[in-house]
Amino acid sequence: MPTWIDDPLFVRPLLAGLALALLGAPLGCLVVWRRIAFFGETLAHAALPGIALALLSGLPPVAGAALAALVTATLLVLLAHDGETGHDTVLATLAHIGLSAGLIVIAVNGSIRLDPMALLFGDILALGDADVIVTLIACLAGGLLLARFWRPLVFLTLHRDLARVAGLPARFYDIAFLAGLAAYVVLAMKLVGVLLVTSLLVIPAAAAQPFARTPEGAAARAGAVAGIAVLGGLGLSFVHDWPSGPAIVAVGGTIFLGARLAAAFRR
Amino acid sequence: MSRSRHGAPLVCLRGVGVVRGDLTILENVALSVHPGEIVTVVGPNGAGKSTLARVAAGLIEPDSGRIERRKGLKLGYVPQDFPSQPSLPISVRRFLDLPCRLSDADATRVLEGVAALHLADRPLAKLSGGERQRVLIAMALAAKPELLILDEPAKGLDPISENDLYARLPHLRDEMGFGVLMISHDLHVVMASTDKVVCLNRHICCQGSPKDIDALAAFPHFSDPDSANLALYHHRPHMHIHDDPEADDADLDR
Numbered sequence: 001m002p003t004w005i006d007d008p009l010f011v012r013p014l015l016a017g018l019a020l021a022l023l024g025a026p027l028g029c030l031v032v033w034r035r036i037a038f039f040g041e042t043l044a045h046a047a048l049p050g051i052a053l054a055l056l057s058g059l060p061p062v063a064g065a066a067l068a069a070l071v072t073a074t075l076l077v078l079l080a081h082d083g084e085t086g087h088d089t090v091l092a093t094l095a096h097i098g099l100s101a102g103l104i105v106i107a108v109n110g111s112i113r114l115d116p117m118a119l120l121f122g123d124i125l126a127l128g129d130a131d132v133i134v135t136l137i138a139c140l141a142g143g144l145l146l147a148r149f150w151r152p153l154v155f156l157t158l159h160r161d162l163a164r165v166a167g168l169p170a171r172f173y174d175i176a177f178l179a180g181l182a183a184y185v186v187l188a189m190k191l192v193g194v195l196l197v198t199s200l201l202v203i204p205a206a207a208a209q210p211f212a213r214t215p216e217g218a219a220a221r222a223g224a225v226a227g228i229a230v231l232g233g234l235g236l237s238f239v240h241d242w243p244s245g246p247a248i249v250a251v252g253g254t255i256f257l258g259a260r261l262a263a264a265f266r267r
Numbered sequence: 268m269s270r271s272r273h274g275a276p277l278v279c280l281r282g283v284g285v286v287r288g289d290l291t292i293l294e295n296v297a298l299s300v301h302p303g304e305i306v307t308v309v310g311p312n313g314a315g316k317s318t319l320a321r322v323a324a325g326l327i328e329p330d331s332g333r334i335e336r337r338k339g340l341k342l343g344y345v346p347q348d349f350p351s352q353p354s355l356p357i358s359v360r361r362f363l364d365l366p367c368r369l370s371d372a373d374a375t376r377v378l379e380g381v382a383a384l385h386l387a388d389r390p391l392a393k394l395s396g397g398e399r400q401r402v403l404i405a406m407a408l409a410a411k412p413e414l415l416i417l418d419e420p421a422k423g424l425d426p427i428s429e430n431d432l433y434a435r436l437p438h439l440r441d442e443m444g445f446g447v448l449m450i451s452h453d454l455h456v457v458m459a460s461t462d463k464v465v466c467l468n469r470h471i472c473c474q475g476s477p478k479d480i481d482a483l484a485a486f487p488h489f490s491d492p493d494s495a496n497l498a499l500y501h502h503r504p505h506m507h508i509h510d511d512p513e514a515d516d517a518d519l520d521r
Contacts, residue, residue, distance in 0.1 A: 033355040155365040158352055158391075162403075165324050165344040166366035166410070212356045213390070 019139035021226030026219035028201035040198035048102025069182035122193035122245035192245035210263035282332035310467035343412030396423030
């Protein structure tokens with residue numbers, strides 16, 4: 001047995017990564033079904049100025065990212081329902097505003113010490129014990145909440161009007177879902193980085209879709225894909241010194257391509 | 268018609284207006300549906316029929332006027348369109364469970380009621396338009412509604428199924444006792460199963476029993492069957508039938 005298996009530098013990100021993978025799977029299914037894959041991207045990009053400003057004012061970066069995500073999610077809820085501008089247009093615009101603002105803040109403040117590569121692509125070595133514990137607890141809480149909200153969220157995704165007539169408060173679930181998604185993005189950012197955080201949501205869900213017959217089946221299959229991606233990606237990262245985020249995405253992406261090609265040929 | 272006048276209305280719209288930008292979609296619409304009554308709204312494309320259904324269902328807040336629903340009203344709603352979500356895998360049976368879990372016996376009963384029992388295990392995304400419509404009606408009935416709002420319920424149904432649906436509606440009404448607000452673009456198909464017809468073209472042009480409305484359509488200068496349906500929607504004050512909304516309200520307040 002290779003020695004790195006029980007190396008804390010490997011075990012810590014593995015535990016956090018598996019927890020994030022298992023929570024990201026059902027969350028990612030909802031993202032894919034609602035066609036808001038770009039939303040996580042937008043949140044992550046928008047977190048950049050939040051992180052920079054937090055570092056400037058001596059706050060923990062996570063607080064800055066969370067605040068930026070909250071502002072972005074609120075803007076999205078307000079802007080996307082005016083019916084004039086498409087959802088994707090609002091998302092793309094907010095993402096680019098966020099990315100630009102972040103880069104400007106970093107550029108004009110030479111005093112901020114940021115490793116851009118770690119921020120953009122994740123840094124497994126930066127995960128401390130406290131990070132892992134916070135991630136595990138947050139994922140457990142998020143999972144319990146999601147299990148409770150699962151059926152209404154699926155109903156609202158399938159047909160918003162029918163769900164509303166059945167008495168579901170659509171706005172409440174919208175905001176809860178987007179807030180949960182924002183929290184997830186902030187949590188997962190350390191592992192896979194700002195640029196790749198959406199892949200943890202979208203790739204496993206997309207790989208699992210063609211083979212599922214129920215919403216829960218899709219979530220379970222996505223969970224399996226995400227778990228394999230995290231395990232394989234972190235292994236590759238640790239053994240071959242690949243950046244952790246891209247390594248996880250490479251494994252997940254390979255499974256996605258294989259599954260989709262298999263589904264295409266089966267048809 | 269006398270039986271339908273018993274009790275307070277299930278839903279009552281008073282002077283309802285809906286505006287989008289500088290477009291008036293509904294203007295001063297007064298309408299009520301009583302328990303056991305089938306009210307059909309007819310009108311041309313763009314008349315605001317679906318908007319009216321959505322206002323009655325509580326999906327849109329009117330910009331002017333009021334809407335009163337009976338307290339705790341149980342609502343069944345069949346929307347006109349169902350955006351297909353091919354990526355969300357769910358069977359018809361599980362779909363019926365989404366508003367509230369149904370027993371297998373209840374699910375079988377409502378699916379049988381719309382001749383869709385054979386669809387139970389099929390993926391929702393793979394259904395044809397007409398099959399999906401049946402499932403939506405089954406879902407609405409499963410909620411044991413007091414008020415059923417049907418927005419073009421026959422959309423996508425073949426003519427035989429369409430006739431079957433309209434023939435079945437009064438029986439379902441008698442059985443379950445609900446009131447119905449139905450949207451249709453074709454007066455003649457729904458005539459036999461309707462208690463009251465409302466002609467809508469952004470405002471209410473006329474309303475009355477199907478016989479009265481049909482008599483209007485049969486005026487000599489409406490004899491051309493193509494123009495007969497459309498001619499009703501033009502605002503002609505002298506054609507108002509007895510059912511003046513204010514009188515209607517006075518009737519209810521007693």
